[in-house]
Amino acid sequence: MRTTFRLLIGALVASLLTASAAMAHHSFAMFDRSIEKVATGTVARWAFNAPHSWLYINVKNADGGETLWSFEGSAPQSLLTRGISGSTFEPGATVTVSFCPMKDGRPAGGIGWARLANGTFVNPSDGGCDGSVKAIEKWKAWLAAGYTSSSDAQKVK
Amino acid sequence: MSVARSLRLVAVAAFALFNAPSTIVAQPGAFGGGYGPPLAVVPPPKTFQTSEEHYKFLLAAAKGGTKHTITSVPRWDGLWVTAGNTHMSSFIDPPGFTGKVRDGVLTPPYEKAYKERWRQQVELGEVQYDRLTHCEPPGYPRWLLEPYSHEFVNLPQESYLINDFGPGIRRIYIGQEHKNVYGTHSWYGDTIGFWDGDKLVTNTKYLLPADFTRWSPMTSNQFESVETWQLKKYSGDVERLEVQVTFYDRHAFVKPVNAVYAFRRGKDLEAAGHRVQHWECETSNNDVFDKGTTTSRLPGEAGFKDARGSTLFPDLPGQSRDPIYNTTLPSGKEQK
Numbered sequence: 279m280r281t282t283f284r285l286l287i288g289a290l291v292a293s294l295l296t297a298s299a300a301m302a303h304h305s306f307a308m309f310d311r312s313i314e315k316v317a318t319g320t321v322a323r324w325a326f327n328a329p330h331s332w333l334y335i336n337v338k339n340a341d342g343g344e345t346l347w348s349f350e351g352s353a354p355q356s357l358l359t360r361g362i363s364g365s366t367f368e369p370g371a372t373v374t375v376s377f378c379p380m381k382d383g384r385p386a387g388g389i390g391w392a393r394l395a396n397g398t399f400v401n402p403s404d405g406g407c408d409g410s411v412k413a414i415e416k417w418k419a420w421l422a423a424g425y426t427s428s429s430d431a432q433k434v435k
Numbered sequence: 436m437s438v439a440r441s442l443r444l445v446a447v448a449a450f451a452l453f454n455a456p457s458t459i460v461a462q463p464g465a466f467g468g469g470y471g472p473p474l475a476v477v478p479p480p481k482t483f484q485t486s487e488e489h490y491k492f493l494l495a496a497a498k499g500g501t502k503h504t505i506t507s508v509p510r511w512d513g514l515w516v517t518a519g520n521t522h523m524s525s526f527i528d529p530p531g532f533t534g535k536v537r538d539g540v541l542t543p544p545y546e547k548a549y550k551e552r553w554r555q556q557v558e559l560g561e562v563q564y565d566r567l568t569h570c571e572p573p574g575y576p577r578w579l580l581e582p583y584s585h586e587f588v589n590l591p592q593e594s595y596l597i598n599d600f601g602p603g604i605r606r607i608y609i610g611q612e613h614k615n616v617y618g619t620h621s622w623y624g625d626t627i628g629f630w631d632g633d634k635l636v637t638n639t640k641y642l643l644p645a646d647f648t649r650w651s652p653m654t655s656n657q658f659e660s661v662e663t664w665q666l667k668k669y670s671g672d673v674e675r676l677e678v679q680v681t682f683y684d685r686h687a688f689v690k691p692v693n694a695v696y697a698f699r700r701g702k703d704l705e706a707a708g709h710r711v712q713h714w715e716c717e718t719s720n721n722d723v724f725d726k727g728t729t730t731s732r733l734p735g736e737a738g739f740k741d742a743r744g745s746t747l748f749p750d751l752p753g754q755s756r757d758p759i760y761n762t763t764l765p766s767g768k769e770q771k
Contacts, residue, residue, distance in 0.1 A: 304561075304565055304567075304568045304722045304729040305560060305561030305562065305565075305729050306560075306561075307559070307560045307561040307728055307729060308728065308729055308730045308731065322762060322764060323743065323757070323760075323762045323764055324760075325718065325742055325743050327714065327717075327718045327742050327743070328583060328599070328600060328714035328718075329567075329583070329600060329714070329718070330718055332718065334734060334764060346733075346734055346735070346764070346765065348731075348733050348734060350731065353582075353583060354709070355516070355582070355583045355584050355599070355704060355709060356582075358704060358707035358708070358709050359703040359704060359707055361707075363707075363708075364759070365759070368760070369760045369762045380730070382730065384733055385733070386731065386733055
């Protein structure tokens, strides 16, 4: 009985975690999908390419400097049907993104959702992080409370 | 069982599940699956020893095939996207990450190799080798399930089956015999075919060793296939291009393997303004294996390639490959 229960829980967890279709030509094991973070910066480049798109943004550091962060998203053939095109992220525009960071600590991650300067949320994610409507709704509350890390937000329950 | 041991098991299972998303998308219902009624494999009418024997049987049954003209040849114009496949059901039981490699489907050396690949996928969350990461073509049979967009152009003497990733273009020579004047094999091989009414029947040979996809079995240089393509219509305005396939591989399979792949019209892509173009592998070139796992080179790192950067002549005006915005990224020393 307990074994069955554990299997059911496992299946549920798996179905939730695999909801987004992966169109990748590599795995997403490079990203730490156990944590979601948020960063705000200005767009340096939106590389709207197949098989993966990449959003590059300059993020201000605490010391006043800037770091170029790289975020991997889905392919144009998928993003076009979500209302995202090659001009969605214009260079110089302010954008806030959620991402699952690279495990090796470099300034990059799998992108989840993105909030444009006009407040609109879009979902450019591939399988590297969750950009679903459910994730956006969850993060709206967390952002309002000032959180930029899922681990911090989840501690306060 | 102690609580601590139970928790450890749950933690291990959760880790494996968390890191194994691709195993799910490899199953029926993935790669566009779930559109229309469940896909059903239609096995060939009898067992054949070779793909050539199979193809000739079908050709004879079709009395040499239908001789279409430019006005009668079935038209599959427009954009298409994948609508699922069943190939993993032949190799994994039950479907999904909890499944195990079926015994006796693959020959001993290929089964052993696949069990290691499947172990990596389930336990490590990734298969530690993917040809596409190195910018090699998807090849065949992987071409059948690659997502992105497709076009299928039928002419009386030839059909062109196009996937925009790569791009990968297969040519079907209607009413002809196989040719291999090059004396070697290639990623998409040599495909001949005939029409049986509205069904396109093909035979593909002379393929390079490849795989179905990175979490699927490997194939050998003796891999061949017989495909039957047909546009099917179902209630609810569901239109699906279905491909019944029998795979032959005397090195890899104990006996031929059957599967069905499907495509649906990409009306949503057409509405979004998508047109097929050449997607180069430059972005892929930033994906590498490092310390046994997949990772990506970032801007400024050695070997980073900027797909929207400039050409070999950056000092000349108009050499940006991102003319709309003409932005720049920190450049790394590209690997030659």
